[in-house]
Amino acid sequence: MKLGVDLSIMDELLPLGAKYFYSGKEVEPFSFFASHSGISMVRLRLWHNPYDDKGSPYGGGTNDLDCFLRLAKKAKDAGMSIMLDFHYSDFWVDPGRQRVPRAWEGKAFSEIVAILYEYTRKTLTKIKDEGIELAAIQVGNEVTNGMVFPYGKLWQECSENEGGGFKGFSELFKAGCRACREVFPSALIVCHVEHSASKELQDNFFTNFIAEGVDFDVIGESYYPYWHGTFRELEENIRNLQGKFHKPIWLVETGYEWGESLVEGHHNEFANEKGELFRVGNIEGRVPFPTTLQGQADYYKELLSRMKHIGVDMVFYWEPTWTLVPGNAWTKEAGQIYCGLVPGKAENDWANETLFDFDGNATPAIDVFTQSFVDSL
Helix, strand or coil, X not given: CEEEEECCCHHHHHHHCCCEEECCEEECHHHHHHHCCCCCEEEEEECCCCECCCCCECCCCCCCHHHHHHHHHHHHHCCCEEEEEECCCCCCCECCECECCXXXXXXXXXXXXXXXXXXXXXXXXXXXXXXXXXXXXXECCCCCCEECECCEECCCCCECCCECHHHHHHHHHHHHHHHHHHHCCCCEEXXXXXXXXXXXXXXXXXXXXXXXXXXXCEEEEXXXXXXXXXXXXXXXXXXXXXXXXXXCEEEEEECCCCCCCCCCCCCEEEECCCCCEEEECCCCEEECCCCCHHHHHHHHHHHHHHHHHCCCCXXXXXCCCCCCCCCCCCCCHHHHHHCCCCCCCCCCCCCCCCCECCCCEECHHHHCCCHHHHHXX
């Protein structure tokens, strides 16, 4: 089993003065993860056009193509391979939010399929022309419910002009795959979903998806125990996927808290009568270890051991460097407006789930999330 990290936020953090320390010495994240941790691959997201009509950035990394290229070159210089994560949207996407890029709105479904193919092909060609090789490509991000809404919504009937259902969603996915195969034929194509501890849901998804004849290589999963379920449920799902669909499994996102969030309502815990920790606030779910520095390290000892045992090929830590830095948050004002929110104070509610603390010092888990630890299991 190999390890990866998602460092998509770095292009925004470093100019704001973010600093990182290991054993009291300042480190550069890309070279540090490559040398200290033996990380073999970096995952980088790509948004279509993360700016409003006045050119104001949406924030959260503002991950346009120029940003991707700068980060990819850092990864290349550090000796790591690269996975590109196409979001096919102008900003964040997840299972409930997969908004079509604004420039593509109002077009017929057949046009969207053609546009997605051409956008993917041109983007990948530009990346190749810049001397960047891709080891893997995600066609969409957390596509459990489809992608490029409203065209690829799984819960609507498929129509000639509007798309929808597994047929419409798969046509969009196939268009992205065709471009990937043409430009980077050796790159692994990843289908990334979540609900990673839901065996029945994922069995249904991949049964229908594969029945549409989609050409992909890897099943990618997000796994956050407080949202998705227990280790046992995760393992049951993965074993079913391996036995039924015969695809490599990657955890392309995971993370775990090391302490209390500074964002109000983001993190609270209580213990039930069985002594099990639960998390309450904006989410509710089981917490397998206390959210302390030692608890974070213990979580990774357990997770990596289990994933290696059941034959998972890769595990990525999502945004281990997204620390508290003045001027950085999950969004800027333009991004809030794009999301339909009333502009207000935006914060970084991930800063207690990183591998560096609020002051930029490495947490103990950073010595667990290493290739040497995995190899010793």
